[in-house]
Amino acid sequence: MSAPILRVGKIKAAGRSTPQSVDAxxxxxxxxxxADSSRTGQNVWLVGSADEPMQDAxxxxxxxxxxxxxxxxxxxxxxxxxxxxxxxxxxRPDDPEKSGTWxxxxxxxxxxxxxxxxxKTFGKRVVKAxxxxxxxxxxxQAVVVPLMRKGEGRGTGWRMSSRDMFDxxxxxxxxxxxxxxxxxxxxxxxxKGSRATHTTLREFYGALEASRVDSGLGELKVAEPPxxxxxxxxxxxxxxVEEWRKAEAKRIRDEMRPMAVAASRGRxxxxxxxxxxxxxxxxxxxxxxxxxxxxxxxxxxDQLALSKAEVARLRATPINAxxxxxxxxxxxxxxxxxxxxxxxxxxxxxHQAITWLAQRFGAETAATAIREHVLPSAxxxxxxxxxxxxxxxxxxxxxxxxxxxxxxxxxxxxxxxDRDGKRIGxxxxxxxxxxxxxxxxxxxxxxxxxxxxxxxxxGNVFITPIDPxxxxxxxxxxxxxxxxxxxxxxxxxxxxxxxxxxxxxAVLKVPVDAAPKDAANEWFKDxxxxxxxxxxxxxxxxxxxxxxxxxxxxxxxxxxxFPFVRLVEAANRICARSTELVREYALRRAAxxxxxxxxx
Numbered sequence: 001m002s003a004p005i006l007r008v009g010k011i012k013a014a015g016r017s018t019p020q021s022v023d024a025x026x027x028x029x030x031x032x033x034x035a036d037s038s039r040t041g042q043n044v045w046l047v048g049s050a051d052e053p054m055q056d057a058x059x060x061x062x063x064x065x066x067x068x069x070x071x072x073x074x075x076x077x078x079x080x081x082x083x084x085x086x087x088x089x090x091x092r093p094d095d096p097e098k099s100g101t102w103x104x105x106x107x108x109x110x111x112x113x114x115x116x117x118x119x120k121t122f123g124k125r126v127v128k129a130x131x132x133x134x135x136x137x138x139x140x141q142a143v144v145v146p147l148m149r150k151g152e153g154r155g156t157g158w159r160m161s162s163r164d165m166f167d168x169x170x171x172x173x174x175x176x177x178x179x180x181x182x183x184x185x186x187x188x189x190x191x192k193g194s195r196a197t198h199t200t201l202r203e204f205y206g207a208l209e210a211s212r213v214d215s216g217l218g219e220l221k222v223a224e225p226p227x228x229x230x231x232x233x234x235x236x237x238x239x240x241v242e243e244w245r246k247a248e249a250k251r252i253r254d255e256m257r258p259m260a261v262a263a264s265r266g267r268x269x270x271x272x273x274x275x276x277x278x279x280x281x282x283x284x285x286x287x288x289x290x291x292x293x294x295x296x297x298x299x300x301x302d303q304l305a306l307s308k309a310e311v312a313r314l315r316a317t318p319i320n321a322x323x324x325x326x327x328x329x330x331x332x333x334x335x336x337x338x339x340x341x342x343x344x345x346x347x348x349x350x351h352q353a354i355t356w357l358a359q360r361f362g363a364e365t366a367a368t369a370i371r372e373h374v375l376p377s378a379x380x381x382x383x384x385x386x387x388x389x390x391x392x393x394x395x396x397x398x399x400x401x402x403x404x405x406x407x408x409x410x411x412x413x414x415x416x417x418d419r420d421g422k423r424i425g426x427x428x429x430x431x432x433x434x435x436x437x438x439x440x441x442x443x444x445x446x447x448x449x450x451x452x453x454x455x456x457x458x459g460n461v462f463i464t465p466i467d468p469x470x471x472x473x474x475x476x477x478x479x480x481x482x483x484x485x486x487x488x489x490x491x492x493x494x495x496x497x498x499x500x501x502x503x504x505x506a507v508l509k510v511p512v513d514a515a516p517k518d519a520a521n522e523w524f525k526d527x528x529x530x531x532x533x534x535x536x537x538x539x540x541x542x543x544x545x546x547x548x549x550x551x552x553x554x555x556x557x558x559x560x561x562f563p564f565v566r567l568v569e570a571a572n573r574i575c576a577r578s579t580e581l582v583r584e585y586a587l588r589r590a591a592x593x594x595x596x597x598x599x600x
Contacts, residue, residue, distance in 0.1 A: 002086055002087045002088075002089045002090030002186070002187050002188055003086070003087045003187065003188055003189070004086055004175070004178050004179045004182045004187050004189075005083070005084070005085045005086060005087065005139075006082065006083065006084055006174060006175045006178045007082070007083040008080055008081070008082055008083075008166050008171065008174075009080065009081045009082075009083075010077045010080060010081075010162060011077065011078050011079040011080065011081055011143065012075060012076070012077055012078060013074065013075075013076070013078060014074075014075075017081070019053075019054040019055040019058060019078060019079065020053075020054070020055065022054060022079075022081055022143065023053060023054035023055075023128075025141075026050075026054075026128060026130050026141060026143075027050040028040045028043070028134070029050075032134075032135075034135045034136065035132070035134045035135050036100060036134050036135070037134070038134075039100065039133060039134040040134045042133040042134060043130055043131060043132050043133055043134055044111075044130065044131040044133070045128075045129070045130050045131075046111075046114070046115055046118075046129040046130060046131055046140065046142075047118070047126050047127070047128055047129035047142065048127055048128035048129065054079075054127070054128060054143060057127040057128060057143075058078055058079055058127060058143075058145055060127075061124070061125065061127055061145045061147070062145065062160075064124075065145075065147050065157075065158035066157065066158065067147075067158060067159075067160060072160065076160065077146060077160075077162035077163075078145070079127070079143050079144060079145050079146065080143070080144050080146055080162055080165070080166060081141060081142070081143050081144075082118075082141070082142045082143075082144055083139055083140070083141055084114045084117065084118075084139060084140040084141075084142070084178065085110075085137060085138065085139035085140070086110060086137075086182060086187055087137075088136070088137045090106065090186065090187055091103060091106055091107065091110070091137055091138055099136035099137070100134075100135075100136060102133075102137075102138055106185070107138055108587075109185050109583070109587050110138060110140075110182075110185075111131055111140075112587055112590045112591050113181050113182060113185070113587075113590050114129075114131075114140040115129075115590075116181070116590040116591070117177070117178060117181055118140075118142055121174070121177065122142075122144050125144050125145050125146075125147050126142050126143070126144050127143050127144070127145055128142065128143040129141070129142035129143070130142075145160075146160055146161055146162040146164075146165040146166070147159070147160060148160075148161050148164055148165055181590070183513045184513060184514050184515035184516055184519070184582070184583060184586045185583055185586070185587075186327060186513075186514075186583075188325075226240050226241060226244050310358075311339075311354060314338060314339065314354050314357040314358060314361070315337045315338055315339050316337070316338065317338035317357060317361050318338075318407070318408075318409045318467070318468075318469060319332055319336065319337070319338060319341060319407045319572070320407050320408065320409075320467055320469045320470045320509065320574075321361070321468070321469035321470075322338045322341050322342060322357070322361075323341065323345075323470075323573075323574055324469045324470055324511035324512070324513065324574060325360050325361075325469075326341070326342065326345050326346065328341070328345045328574065329492075329573060329574045329575065329576035329579070330345075330573060331571055331572060331573050332407070332572040332573065333572075334404045334572070338357060339353050339354060339357065342356055342357060391452065392448050392449065392452065394547065395448055395451075395452070395547035395548065396445055396448055396547075397547075398546040398547035398567045399444060399445060399448070399545065399546060399547055400441075400445065401546070401567055401570040402495055402497075402545070402546045402567055402570055403441045403444055403445075404441075404570065404572060405494045405495050405570035405571055405572045405573075406465050406472060406494060406495060406507065406509075406572075407572050408465030408466060408467040408470075408472065409440065409466070409467060410438030410439065410440060410465075410466045410467075411438055411439050411440075411444055411463045411464065411465055411466065412427060412429060412436070412438060412463065412464040412466060412542070413427070413428040413429060413439055413444070413447065413451075413461070413462075413463055413545075414426065414427050414428070414461075414462045414463070414464070414542055415428065415451075415454045415459035415460065415461055415462075416459065416460045416462060417457075417458055417459045417460070418458070418553075425462075426459075428447070428450075438466055444463075451545070451548065452548075455548045455549055455551065458551050459551065460544070460548075460549075460550065460551050460552070461544070461545040461548045462542035462543060462544060462545065463542060463543065463544075463545050464540065464541070464542040464543075467512075468512065469511065469512055470509045470510060470511055470512060470574065471509070471510045471511075471512060471520060471539060471540075472494075472507050472508075472509060473507065473508045473509070473510055473520075473524050473527075473539060473578065474505060474506075474507055474528075474536070474541045474543050475491075475493075475505070475506040475507075475508065475527060475528060475531060475532045476505055476528060476532045476533035476536050476541070476543070477503060477505075477532050477533040478503070478504040478505065478506055478531060478532050479502060479503065479504075480502055480504070482531040482532065483496065483504050483506065485531060486506060486531055489577065490576075490577035491506075491508060491575055491577050491578060492508075492571070492573060492575050492576070492577065493506040493507055493508055493569060493571075493575065494507050494508065494509045494570070494571060494572060494573055494574075494575070495507040495567070495569065495570055496567075496568040496569040496570075497543075497544055497546055497565050497566065497567055497568060498565070498566040498568055499544050499550055499563075499565050500550050500552075500555045500563050501563060504568070505543050505544060507543060508575040508578045509573065509574045509575055509578075510574070510575060510578045510579055510582055511574060511579060514579045514582045514583055514586075515582040515583055515585060515586035516586060516589075517539075518589070519582060519585040519586040519589050520539060520582050520585070521538075521539045522585055522589075523578075523581055523582050523585045524539040525537070544565045545565065546565050546566070546567040547564065547565065547567070548564065548565055549561075549562040549563065549564055549565070550562055550563050550564070550565055
């Protein structure tokens with residue numbers, strides 16, 4: 001998965017990184033080994049220009065802060081250079097190894113987010129920033145003067161301190177802020193605590209120039225088999241080769257075992273990803289050969305060092321979370337579990353699938369996101385009456401199809417009733433002490449007899465999916481024409497219900513990480529203003545449960561009966577069009593931030 005990258009370097013009056021040397025690198029006024037001179041004209045200045053020398057820009061900023069540059073220590077850090085980028089596979093998902101290329105839409109997103117990040121974080125302390133497009137992967141390099149307030153209040157003046165501005169805590173927060181800004185655009189989390197997180201800018205460029213590998217994985221090689229001597233009998237040689245094969249297999253198996261354990265926890269997979277993006281030629285080929293060797297030798301659950309319980313937890317990882325992490329907007333089968341989906345979508349074998357799941361979610365934490373708050377199925381079964389009547393079975397079938405399409409790990413169940421002209425909601429999972437219990441799929445089905453009774457007493461049954469991985473977005477009060485218009489625009493609902501004759505509800509699944517919640521909420525409101533309920537507000541909104549009556553008085557028929565909520569469509573899928581539009585909303589908000597931000 002692609003990862004955000006932020007590196008910080010120091011600029012001093014003397015030494016390797018001076019204002020003059022960094023300026024020359026930004027402006028390409030000296031040879032740059034990693035840059036393609038034929039593409040240098042594509043570079044874009046975001047702050048400042050090549051015309052003003054960097055030392056003058058720094059001096060101007062210090063003067064505006066009323067700092068006398070002549071009184072700074074000789075070894076003082078005059079500025080910091082900051083590198084912002086994303087790993088190559090995000091810029092060019094179709095061919096990560098094709099350096100110097102990118103997806104135009106993603107480049108536009110990256111540029112807007114980088115500008116917004118620099119403006120919001122540093123304001124006028126950014127003296128120069130340039131988007132470099134002449135190297136292997138697009139990146140922004142900015143120069144920031146490390147000015148900090150002397151005190152808490154206003155008007156207390158400024159001081160210079162690179163050490164305080166980029167101390168470990170602030171640097172970690174800075175990296176987290178950059179990660180949070182990019183997450184809505186499909187950029188995965190950085191590897192926290194790894195060496196990659198704390199590599200300096202100088203080390204980053206040194207690694208690019210030297211193309212060095214510090215991983216011991218590439219050292220694994222199969223020794224040459226023994227050759228047959230001139231006078232050796234064929235049978236004796238075959239025996240020696242067989243002996244060699246067994247010894248070599250044991251040696252490789254022993255060396256691979258700790259790597260397999262690491263892979264099951266995600267560390268080796270991450271090392272392979274980093275190396276694949278950094279190495280070229282023979283080294284990349286060697287990496288692939290070793291990967292194939294590992295896959296050939298490590299095939300079973302025991303060799304992966306994953307217990308059956310750990311594999312079971314991985315298998316039970318919420319399917320919406322897995323689909324969102326895979327970027328999969330196609331259908332998910334009703335019987336597919338997390339391992340099945342990763343194998344099918346990723347084209348992986350069993351070993352690779354559980355390795356990916358362990359790396360992405362962790363065997364220790366998979367399937368635990370909201371498990372503590374979900375009523376265990378066994379306990380729910382004990383509390384529920386058995387499903388025996390035909391009416392109960394019909395409702396169970398409709399509910400099961402709806403729940404399979406929503407695929408949330410937990411549900412809030414609310415019965416809405418009209419009493420004395422007031423609409424009152426009763427949360428079935430709310431205890432007297434205020435604690436709340438959610439219901440999983442099995443728990444929902446076990447509630448059917450109780451829900452039938454509540455419905456018969458005039459209650460309307462609603463559910464709210466509680467899912468940390470995806471938003472279940474309701475397009476409410478859709479007419480037949482507006483539902484058709486919704487689909488014509490490319491929206492693919494997970495669920496469509498006819499709640500009364502001619503009126504529909506559609507539920508669209510959108511990954512939580514697709515955009516910040518405020519951007520997603522803005523899109524949700526616009527969608528409903530355009531096609532659905534113009535009065536709807538919160539994006540986390542309950543909707544009808546299929547199979548039960550809509551007991552609103554206005555829907556009472558002449559025979560005194562009420563219409564049933566009919567399930568029209570049910571398909572477990574994330575809506576790609578919704579995801580795309582939510583990201584556009586986030587990008588537009590980021591661009592607005594750049595225009596309206598007031599520098600600190």
